Amino acid sequence: MGTVFGYARVSTKDQNSDSQEEALxxxxxxxIYRDIASxxxxxxxxxxxxxxxxxxxxTFIVWKLDRLGRSLxxxxxxVTLLKEKGVGFKSLTEGVVDTTTPAGELIFSIFAVLAQFERGLILERTHAGLAAAREKGRIGGRPSLSRHDRKVQLSQEMTEKGMKIKDICLALGISRSTYYRYLKLNRQI
Incomplete structure (x- = not known):
């Protein structure tokens, strides 16, 4: 039989994990491993x-499922990662979640199906939102650029004057990758 590991988490420094750790x-x-984090x-x-x-x-044990994470x-x-490593998982307060037993394995399988269903719903809503936006004439993604845009021209002029890239980016309020996109428009790269 392997080692039993515990994990305790509190959200803020004002809280303490003593009761979790005692239960573990x-x-x-x-x-026992600890975190102070959301x-x-x-x-x-x-x-x-x-x-x-x-x-x-x-075996990996938590006091309660929400100590491990907030999203399904x-x-x-x-828990899938644990299973792949051959590690059992238990939640002390939700006794039905115990992948070291057949019943616990079944419950976890139901959780996995629910998570997959949730991902499908999110994807479906995202596609519906994008379709509605397209019907209203809105198109996602980066705005298109032209060689004639003022910032594109300024970046070219500043480059020709020998200014450093970081100074150009700071002056124009753009990122380094945007700077290189501007140069590419001017056929410099």
Missing amino acids: IRAGCAR GALSERSGLKQCLDDLSEGD PHLVQV
């Missing part, structure tokens, strides 16, 4: 380190 210790966690962030150093340290046969797709992504 009672559940047999040999190591659940909406998928990049958290404690979580990343824990996921890196896990190996086949280990993110939860499914993390």
Whole structure:
């Protein structure tokens, strides 16, 4: 049998994870990783380190699902990663989420289907919104540029005067990549 790892997270420095950690210790966690970060962030150093340290046969436990993440797709992504590594997953307060049992595996599979359904709905709404915008004559993407646009001409003049790229970008309020797009319009690249 592998090692039991725990993960505790609080959103702000004003909160503490003591009650989570006590529950994780009672559940047999040999190591506990911590983060002070919003659940909406998928990049958290404690979580990343824990996921890196896990190996086949280990078990990963959280006090509650919302400590791992706020969105269903993110939860499914993390638990799928755990499954691929051969790591079990348990949530202490949502007892039905325990991928080390057949019933828990079934519940997680339902979560995965719901996350896929949610992604499909988002995609469908996005396409409907784009179609409605096109019907109203709006087209997405970057605005088209012409060699005759004032900023394009100014970038060319400043370049010919030998100004540094960062100074040109600062003066025109553009990014470096936009500067190079302007030069390309002037056939300089």
